[in-house]
Amino acid sequence: MAWEPTDNQLAALEYIRDKEYLVNVSEMARTIGVSRQAIYQWNSCADFVKWWGAKRQEHFGSRLDHVHGMVYARATGRSKKGSVQDAKLFLERFDTAYAPRTRADVQVDGIVKTYVNVDVKRVTGETILPEAGSDPPGAPKSAVGTPAAPEGDDGDKGGQTDVG
Helix, strand or coil, X not given: CCCCCCHXXXXXXXXXXXXXXXXXXXXXXXXXXXXXXXXXXXXXXXXXXXXXXHHHHHHHXXXXXXXXXXXXXXXXXXXXXXXXXXXXXXXXXXCCCCCCCCEEEXXXXXXXXXXXXXXXXXXXXXXXXXXXXXXXXXXXXCCCCCECCCCCCCCCCCCCCCCC
């Protein structure tokens, strides 16, 4: 039999969504009529955690238009509300079409390499293929912690390419 959320778990989801996730556990538990301990115990159930995470993704993904609107309002001087850095982090996480200008994937002979914070076309002379998402896990870092070109590419090859 497939796992299904309980009525209390569904009530918790509805409550937290209504409050835009700005609640504490005690307040939520009191409102939906369960103990704090019960809520914490839900998180020990892998099926609940998977379901809750999917619902969270669904909720925040549905808020992209609001975030885009806030960014637009700030960019056009119509509003000073909201944090640009917070909006950027939100878009990087939930907007599958978001790709920072400093990231590109370069394909050579069917092999795709990811470059960040470099002028990829100048470094490689190859066609840049846009890629949605944030920097991949394990992306190379420069000495100061900023993402950099893959190992062996210093960003200034004097016209030479090294993409192999």
